[in-house]
Amino acid sequence: MKFPIYWRSLPIGLLVIFVSLKALAHGDVTPHPIDTSGLKPVGQTSVDANPYRGNEKAVAIGAEGYMHNCAGCHGLNAVSGGVAPDLLALARDCVGMKAAEQAACLKESDEYFKDITLHGKKNGEGRFTMPAYGSVFTDEAVWAVKSYLDARTFEMNR
Ligand code: HEC
Structure with a gap:
């Protein structure tokens, strides 16, 4: 039996769909250094x-x-599209707290954020699904991104 012509292009069509889905899911994964020259250097000792x-x-x-660096997976304007976790959830619980409590809460989210951003995270199969940025990000870069995410978190939960 002879297949109609369009059946023969099915594998190619599927391949195209697969490749574009993969590109969508992973976005641009090449880490880009962040120019933080306008910021006061954090100093030698790394802070949490x-x-x-x-x-x-x-x-x-x-x-x-x-x-x-992050929008490709974690979403434009830090609004997660479900590909990677919602980064606005990291400090969401801190928003309504009193000053001292809030500072402790934010510090805890800072520590977690810094650790994962610098070292990445593997999935259950041992593959890095969250890339490690430790080779390109300075501490200043990590904290600048966290400052942005915190600003977005407070803005969204006013
Ligand atoms: C290639 C896609 C991808 C890119 C790019 C990416 N991430 Fe992730 N990220 C993930 C995935 C997937 C996870 C979830 C990993 C897991 O739990 O298995 C994750 C998890 C995280 C977590 C932990 C979140 C939680 O709720 O536990 C943080 C923090 C994080 N990413 C920060 C960042 C930052 C900051 C950037 C940019 C500098 C970034 N990610 C870029 C895919 C990505």
Whole structure:
């Protein structure tokens, strides 16, 4: 039996769909360094709490860094499309807290954020689904992105 012509192009069609879905799911995964030259250097000793909290310049630099590095998977404007976890959830619970409590809560989310961003995360099969940015991000870059995410978190939960 002879297949109609369009059946023969099915595998190619499927391949095209598969490749574009894969590209969509992974976005641009090449880590890009973030230029943080306008920010006060964090210093030699690495810190676990974001030293730029509330710093508008850090928020702007972080927004740009997020766009280039994270948006492909975690969503434009940090609104997750479901491919990767919602990063606005990291500090969401801290929003309504009193000052001292809130500082501790944000510090905890900072530590977690820094660890995962620098070292990445493997899935159950041992494959890195969340890339490690430790070879391209300075501490300043990590905290700029966190400042942006925190600003978005507070903006979304006003
Ligand atoms: C290639 C896609 C991809 C890119 C690009 C990416 N991530 Fe992720 N990220 C993931 C996936 C997938 C997970 C979930 C990993 C898991 O739990 O197995 C994740 C998890 C995380 C987590 C932990 C979230 C949680 O709720 O536990 C943080 C924090 C994070 N990513 C930050 C970032 C930052 C910051 C960037 C940009 C600098 C970034 N990611 C870029 C895919 C990506």
